[in-house]
Amino acid sequence: MMVNVRVQRLQEQIKKELGVLLQQELKDPGIGFTTVTGVELSGDLKFAKVYISVMGDASQEEVALSALKRAQGFLRSELGRRIPMRYIPELLFKLDHSLDYGMRIEQMLKEIKDEKEGQTEDPAP
Template sequence: MSEVRANRVAEQMKKELGQIITRKLKDPRVGFVTVTDVEVTGDLQQAKIFISVLGDEKQKHETLVGLAKAKGFIRSEIGQRIRLRKTPELVFEFDEALEYGNRIEGILRDLNKK
C-alpha cells in the first residue's frame, strides 16, 4: 500500500518540480534542467530527484550547486503544492542513464559500420 502511495507522490513531485525549477527558480547558475525521475522512500521522508542538464561538465556542476542552494525554497514550494504531513527531504543527482544509453548507441553504430 505504501509503495503505491510513494509512487503517486513521486509522480506528482516530478510534475511540480519541473514547473518550479523552470518557472519560479531565478538562480542564474541553474541551466536547462529536466527532471527525469523522482524516487520517494516508502515512509515519504526522502526524495531522490534525478536530473538531466544540458551543457558541459562546468554547467552541470554549477546547476547542481544552484539547486542545492535553492533546496529549501524548492522544498517549501513542494510543501505548498502537495499536501503532505511532512515534505520529503530532497536530494538531487544526475541521471546517468541518458549518457550511458548514448554511449551504447555510439558503440552499436560503430559496430554496424564495420
C-alpha cells in the same frame, strides 16, 4: 522491493512539480538546461532523492547541483503549497547519467552498423 501505489503517485507528482518549478519559477542561470529524470522517496517519506540530468559538461553539472542546493528551501516550500502532504521530504539532488550512457550506447551501435554496411558495399575482387 515493491513500492506501493501511493508512494509511486507521490514520486510522479513531485517529479512533475519540480520539473515545472525548475523550468518556470527558478531564475538562477546556473540551473540552465536541467531536467528531473526521477524521484525516489524513502519509506517514511521524509527524504526524496531527486535525479537530474544536466545538458553540458561536468562543470555545468556542478554549477547546477550547487544552484539546486541553494534553492532547496524554496523548492520544498513550493512543493508544500502544491502537493497535500503531511511532511514535505528533504530533497537530495543526484546526477543521473543514464541518458548519457544511453546516447553513448546508441552511438556505438550506429558505428557498428556503419562499419557493417561499409563492409557489405565493398565486394571482394
